[in-house]
Amino acid sequence: MELFIFITISVIIMKIIVNKIEKNTKNTKIYTPKYKAPYRKKTSYKEKIIKGANFEKYVARYYDLLDYKIIEHGKIYGKKDQGIDIIAINEKETILIQCKNYNNNHKWKIRQKDIKAFRMNCIDFVNNNPEYKKKNTNILFITSNDILDAGAKKYIKEKRMEGKKIDYKIIDYY
Numbered sequence: 001m002e003l004f005i006f007i008t009i010s011v012i013i014m015k016i017i018v019n020k021i022e023k024n025t026k027n028t029k030i031y032t033p034k035y036k037a038p039y040r041k042k043t044s045y046k047e048k049i050i051k052g053a054n055f056e057k058y059v060a061r062y063y064d065l066l067d068y069k070i071i072e073h074g075k076i077y078g079k080k081d082q083g084i085d086i087i088a089i090n091e092k093e094t095i096l097i098q099c100k101n102y103n104n105n106h107k108w109k110i111r112q113k114d115i116k117a118f119r120m121n122c123i124d125f126v127n128n129n130p131e132y133k134k135k136n137t138n139i140l141f142i143t144s145n146d147i148l149d150a151g152a153k154k155y156i157k158e159k160r161m162e163g164k165k166i167d168y169k170i171i172d173y174y
Contacts, residue, residue, distance in 0.1 A: 055101035055173055056085050059142055062171060063088040068095070082121040093136040096122045101173060104145040112151035115141060119159070119166055138165040144173040 043051070053075075060070045067090055074085035086097040098118050100110060122139045126132045141148075141156075148156075148168060159166045 052099070052101050055144055056099045058173055059097065059099050059171060060086050060088075063095070063097075066090075082125050083118045084122065084125060089135070093138055094132055095138045095140050096125065097140045097142055099142050100147065101144045102147045104147070108147075109149040110141070110143065110147055110152050111149050112155040115148075115152045115155050115166075115168075119164075136165075138167065140166075141168045142171055143168075144171060146170060 056072070056074060060072055063086070064070050066088075068088035069090065071087040071089070072085075073087050074081040083098050084096045085099045086095075088095040088097060102108065102110075118141060119139055122137075126137055153168070156166055156168050
């Protein structure tokens with residue numbers, strides 16, 4: 001009988017506590033955002049440079065394994081590289097490569113004007129370096145994710161249909 005009385009009193013006390021809590025929170029609005037972005041540390045400029053350089057090394061190694069002779073043009077000439085990060089050469093062709101290691105959710109996309117500028121820089125480079133005029137020279141834009149906008153992809157497709165040697169490739173990189 002004592003146990004029954006104890007349980008009954010406990011239940012009554014719990015109901016009183018719950019009622020007080022409900023009264024106190026009835027008019028209180030709790031803020032809950034519709035979407036909360038995951039916390040992400042902002043990448044510093046130096047980290048971005050290192051990330052890009054590591055991707056360029058990765059791409060250079062990729063073509064090295066395909067038996068191309070590699071010239072790390074961007075490493076040699078720095079900001080004066082005309083956008084050409086890597087020159088890959090074998091007996092059949094020379095490939096002028098620009099590498100971009102952007103995240104898929106990166107706010108910037110590679111646009112048509114970026115591809116066009118790179119193509120024009122490559123044409124100037126070939127015209128100013130006669131040893132590349134004699135070779136079958138191709139232009140390749142390599143990214144780590146699908147970051148070209150529709151206009152850039154259309155431009156590459158149109159130029160390829162015109163017989164121009166330009167292409168785009170995604171190489172997975174983490």
